[in-house]
Amino acid sequence: MTMIRTSSAEPIMAGPGASPAIEVADLVKDFKAGRAVDGVTFTVARGSITGLLGGNGAGKTTTIAMIMGLVLPSSGRVRVLGYQMPEQSAEVLGRVNFESPYVDMPMRLTVRQNLTVFGKLYSVPDLKARIAELADDLDIAGFLDRPNGKLSAGQKTRVALAKALINRPELLLLDEPTASLDPDTADWVRQRLLDYRRRHGATILLASHNMLEVERLCDRVIIMKRGRIEDDDTPAAIMARYNRNTLEEVFIDVARGRTQETAS
């Protein structure tokens, strides 16, 4: 285990398994139009799959962007794999990756060229072999030499997943990983994510509007509303607390302001 001194007086424990995958404390983000994240605190255990739920504008994407160090918090603290973000981001970014259907890869580059660029950014060793392995695992070998702009939504998602896994990340952050996919392809993507977690012991944090997906994938659910955490527990415990059989019903209760006591 390594002790690292940072600008803050407190040392950070940075050894393998020494700290949670993510620690977020009193996180706040103010934009000109108002407060997007309003004092959020949670930790994510290594090897877990955690779902970040909440209605449109609840603050999920902003929270994930602050965890990645892409958006600077107005106040509060983020640690990823034991390192303080964004100050120590250089220590962790190679061990983390991200996927969102709303962030396109360069359209004119072929799939192989895209994966090569991202692989080089992550200094992936033996990159050709890694791309071949992912092409096999994610069934993209048939269109490796096609421009990204000429792929269907389902094919693009598989390529985006290949990009997200190229550096064998210990922590994977996903923003609606199955948005706009047909149920069969969405199920296939979920299975790949479960396989990846099982094989590599990776941690996954995902924002999703698909409640069945969250019930199926997640060990734990954090529900956000207007920038704050409304609930945080296992899917089963949350459904029991709201006296509901599905997370979809809980989501609607939370969105419509029904409390755990009044929901029935």
Ligand SMILES: Nc1ncnc2c1ncn2[C@@H]1O[C@H](COP(=O)(O)OP(=O)(O)OP(=O)(O)O)[C@@H](O)[C@H]1O
């Ligand atoms: N770059 C930005 N500049 C100004 N306001 C922003 C910015 N990014 C997000 N916001 C605002 O912050 C709030 C939270 O947005 P965010 O995208 O984090 O929510 P979300 O929970 O991910 O929503 P959705 O489910 O619709 O993707 C919203 O009111 C949004 O308009």
